[in-house]
Amino acid sequence: MQQSKQYHGSGQLSAMLTLALACSLALVGCAGQAPDGSSQGAEKPLIQPQNWPLQSAPIARNQQIEDKINALLSQMTPEQKVGQIIQADIASVTPQQVRDYYLGSVLNGGNSAPGRDNRVGAAAWLQLADAFWQASTDTSDGRPYIPVIWGTDAVHGHSNVKGATIFPHNIGLGAMREPQLLHAIGRATAIEMQVTGLDWTFAPTIAVARDDRWGRTYESYSEDPALVASYAPHILQGIQGMPGAADFLRGEHMLATVKHFLGDGGTVGGKDQGDNIDTEAGLRDIHAPPYYSAIKAGARVVMASYNSWHGDKMHGFAPMLTDVLVHRMGFDGFVVGDWNGHGQISGCTPTDCAASVIAGLDMYMAPDSWQALYANTLAQVKDGRLPMARLDEAVLRILRIKAEMGLFEQVKPSERPLAGRYELLGNAQHRALAREAARKSLVLLKNNQQLLPLNTTGRVLVAGDGADNIGKQSGGWTLSWQGSGNANSDFPNGDSIYAGILQTVTAGGGSVELSENGRYSQRPDVAIVVFGEEPYAEFIGDRSHLAFDDNRGLQILTQLKSQGIPTVAVFLSGRPLWVNPELNQSDAFVAAFLPGSEGGAVADVLFRSPSGAVRHDFQGKLSFSWPDNAKGEPLNVGDAGYKPLFAYGYGLRYSDNTTVGQLHENAGISADQMLNASRYLHAGKAVTPWQLQLLDQGQITRVTDALHTSARGALTATATDRLQQEDSVTLSFAQPGTVLLTHADGVVLDLARQSNGDMALELEYQVLALSNSTTTLGMQCGDNCSANIDISGQLAQMQGKGWQSMKIALRCFSEADSTFDISKVTRPMVLQGSAGLVLQLANVRLAQNEGNATCGN
Template sequence: MSVAHYVIAGLILSVVAGCDSGAVVDNTGTDKSSDTAAKINPQVWPKQESPLPRNDSDEQRIAALISQMSVEEKVGQVIQADIGSVTPAEVREYHLGSVLNGGNSAPGGDNRTTPDAWVALADKFWLASTDKSDGRTGIPALWGTDAVHGHNNIVGATLFPHNIGLGAANNADLMHEIGTVTAKEILVTGLDWTFAPTIAVVRDDRWGRTYESYSEDPAIVEKYAGYLVEGIQGKLSDNTFLDEDHLIATAKHFIGDGGTIDGRDQGDNISTEEELRDIQGAGYPVAINRGVQAVMASFNSWHGRKLHGYKALLDDVLVDQMGFDGFVVGDWNGHGQVAGCTNESCAVSFNSGTDMFMAPDSWKELYANTLTQVQSGEISIARLDEAVGRILRVKIRAGLFDAGLPSKRKYAGRYELLAAPEHREIARRAVRQSLVLLKNSKQLLPLSPTANILVAGDGADNIGKQTGGWTLSWQGRGNLKEHFPNGVSIFDGIKEQVSAAGGNATLSVTGDYTDKPDVAIVVFGEDPYAEFQGDRAHMDFQSEDGLALLKAFQSQGIPTVAVFLSGRPMWVNPEINASDAFVAAWLPGSEGGGIADVLLRKANGDIQYDFQGKLSFSWPRNGAQTAINVGDKNYNPLFAYGYGLQYADNGALAKLSEDAQLGDMAQGQNDRFLKAGEPVLPWRLAMHDAGGATQITASKAVSAAGVVTMTALDHKAQEDSRLFAFTGDARVAIEGEPIDISRESNGDMALQVEYQVLGDNVANTVLSIACGEGCSGAMDITQELTDKLNQGWQVSRLKLSCFAGRGADMTKVDSPFTLKVSGVMNIQLSSIAIVSNQGDASCSL
């Protein structure tokens, strides 16, 4: 049977068995789900009108533009391409309505390029899109960017604490200030639109985007939403709305991304409609009421149906019931996850209420297919005109038609405004207010700046670590101190104040010293991550680096202050026990001096600033307490929502249990990676090609550049395997946080893979175990796969020591299985695990 037959057979079985967990949809976006399926009832959602009355002259202008636009121009308006995959000439040729810079895209492909390169490229896109030669309408293109904690793609910009820290500050006025500063610094680089604020309400802290949320409490998110929107866009009430000091904001992600099962990124939310409305949707009515002009559809599903294709929510609730009068933009190829869709074709998403496709690398094929669907009637002209009208309305409100060349606008090129002193002071204040004091035995804090202070840990002088993900790149990795010319590390902030007061501050990442210090500050925590690459199986921090330092100082009688950098609350009881004072510093951004402001006294002994931060997320009692939220039945965290000490408080703690109580959560992390076709938490299954990474979260998926197609098929049970069809250079990998399997490797254990190879040929294939950047042990398995082509299911065992002998550091394995294919090939995987060597394992497949 050919591969095509395998795929078709699998899909037929899925339909017959009714295994599609999503509601059935047709190409109009009409809900065909059964009466027993979860239903959306728009009438129970908040009813409100748009705060922006339609302007007659604007509406006439919109109608006139639509009447003179060709169908090709209209289709172009509803497509957004990434600057890494589109040229200004193509924006002109295809009449594209928008471009974006994804987390790993920048002018010239350089994530650390200079700000003037952004302005120059903005000019090129502007000139291309407004070209009216050859009868073109010349609609200016919008440029959108993920400015989620300041203008975080720009070297030298002000970087604020990530949202989780701002939630701990619980200061809505501060959010307005941050929004205003962020807008101004974006305008310096000639851009028009930010994909912020994120108003998700996270309910399971295993989610890799927890730090993008302000709180588990919808009340904080609801309160913040309006202040942030007004800071970015200006106020409707004082004529600053979308003036030349402001730009377009986006409320995201609509809806339910913070409430998925197990906190899995892009997963399924099975909450009730009431919970979806009151918890996950708390911020949207406020954001709409304050005039937010864009809403981004979410990757997640609600009861199995992807939001990008959920008309009842995107249109009936958001627009008709809640009065949203901007436009809905998709997320990164999110339309391709809708049932029956691909990245290159998805009429149902458009017909369901997605007004603008975010098609970073798939835009050209999507343009062609959408045009064909309009011409065939699959997408009606009325629906196309509706979406185009919504986009034009926002562009007119934003003054885009009259703004002129980006480099000639009010703030463009004023690079002195990037990290201007007044901007940095706001960021520093935000850091001070975000810090939460969890322990302060014998009131060790605040410290005297005249003391001899040792500052240790890998986060002490590491601005890249303290700024986290979404910093200069998507994952925020590889950023060095030199990439933050206006930034201050935590050590630098401490040293400046201590030196000024006559004390001594010494940096020693490893904790070594010559003169015994009076006190040691240990800065440690999570390394940067973003989105699904930060998903976890449990809340146990596990890294021993910071703990080892704290215990060493404790054994030497040196008082210790722990400064914990993290994107979520985590189980760190051993670290808390080993420290005299413990500070949750979250991801504070570029102003590390804000931490010194609170930890240190003034030179005369007075307190500079007391702790103000209070937990906006409950702190887990054990590593298995993953979904713990204020108001829950049997609510029993270690530190409750709202907890946070001040200096006058008794900060002593009894010794905490050091049993993480992981139970089954601890099983399988080090020895099971793929089971019945599904990655075993916390591991992720991902595809990588020239377009980037794509996490697999559904029964069908396509890699970013379309090189690999994945389909869930039956092996021993329903959809218990994954078929990967390669058409070129790409890889499939199991990925996660580093683990130590050196014991297993030394013990002659083996990597067991259950698979079959299908089709007409086998391409060059390399199997490897990876251990970080530039670290792996690989073996060419092309010949072995060729021998097994169309020979049915196979179980192969490869000695772990073979990978170690080829260069893998088995103490820090972050990808226990990576399959790199160069060409056309089809392989079906069912399970991957570490097993005992029964004498049949070797160094060949």
């Protein structure tokens, strides 16, 4: 029987009342606002600051600090002032350049660890922190003593550093409904950061994600602004300490950042860096509440958002950065930009943008553009295009926070109390905290016949590609920007989900078999299948729909169910996704989100204690509504026509005897809508709507079955086994020919953002035989537009060496042919080979360049 029942939780009514209350408390109500908060009319609205609640600055200025920073300012040259408002990435700046250009800050982007090694040891971080500090504080030429500050994206623990504790991502923390625990997480993160000498984190993210297609949904605690607003003070004060306390921003505390201001979670279609077209009331009542609470709790840095509001980029939008943030919200810290975000303002470039500072930005984040930006900004100050008064204001704001941090009296990073205490990274107390948070973040969606909790005395099969994969369970922003390419060995202070199950079950007298593909040597009493999204970050995670389109987990569940084996699905994801087929094939289903490095938390909840008692019950409640179709249209509690599959606040406990019936399996979207902009070939098969095609003397043959030969016999594509049955394709060239990946409807891909973001085209392959002629890998941008790169040398080096990964940086295609247009890609893979070449392909996709991408030979 097809079931369309909606499953509701107790949190729905309270959330609806909260939203209504937010509207009623505002000076201007929600009239004229569509149910989703978007504008109903075509006329561009204006920001009217008087419509925003007025809040006084929560931290009184300290006269001693004011005297000190004004005295410093009076000693500074224009060159020194300009340097203070620029932040450079450590991959593009040296300590000597920090000194030469008087830079006020450095950062490490997601892929720019010391030495460009994302898995470098903690000592290298501390050593580099000392180098930057000493360079910035060398006053031998008479310059003022102004230390540099180093910022990093410690968004779920000190997650760029090997060995650190990796906490659940925010979407999971939102589900646990325990804001007090965030204080402890913030404090633990600050402690581990100071071990490596860093003093500033670009966290917490307090976005209110309203469209789950957004690639940063997992960085949001909830779709409900009230929940996010209630969380913000706890995580913030855990990092920074309490305003007014002696250790505020000092001791075991440090500087935090609330981001991204404002409206990043409400862009059209969930497009990262896109346009938010909410009404002013929608922007205020949905996206601003967390900032009011964070500023009241002592936020000292706000990061400007990439997004626009009705076409106006936030990085240059004075009505928000100045009129609202400073004059209505009472913010008295400094505003930092996002990665070259100022360059997206109309009329600006990454190296030239006085307009952003004039609008209210205090510190440019100019990772690789800083040097030219410095020169242009200095020229603009000298000729008056950037008023000196505004520059002085920005510098004073930065100096004020540095003074509040005690940096002018501080010693170099390696001499501070926590520095070099590497035993604190991933220590037992912090791991226990992470395990508790992960345990409480799990949401039980289905538990038919009360299958859970399981006994530890039976035979347990653990399957799925996420079972023994700490990187996958941790998600993006883990050791690297995208979180890809991580092995379990990269997490010396973590456990996979399988490892936790193994420890728990064997201690209880049972046995565990691990099998990624679900095949077993001895019939199990129960199977736990762990699967889900691959790690991603930012726009790489943007989707056009919410259908979970990796069917490996479904295949395993279906296979086991057909054999009468009870199944428990553990789903790893950065957002709710349409998984009705997987739900139907599971007896129990757990939304685990991205639990971090403590995979043992899953076993804590799934299994009874050896005595048979419940060890830990499920606590998690959905902080995002779960969709009943894959369309991806905004689905938020309080919306008109709200029809989720599992409502906001839903989450079963063991005492609930709830049966989830057979669900419909109509995704609600066509193949045309399932455009995958970053995944083209998966497990040897073209990902819908992409097609794998063989081009042979002008004739195209589409590969649709396990064995396909091109029209004139030059090429053969054969489905072959890699890890599972037919999970790769072998391409055999009898004559010259071309293998294509083409969109079924000729849709054009704009990969300019991805190219600018240093992404790469990645092939997972093995070379079975080589030809004597050139092999090229290319892309097309129309009938007479292409770029091809010679990969013959790489293939020759890898022949006979098993499975390999090849990454060609997207920029290389533009460099290979000046006429190639990366914004109009029609075929993301064009592989040309000659007689004798035999390649086995598993996956073709866009991936992060972790320093291992090339331009071919």
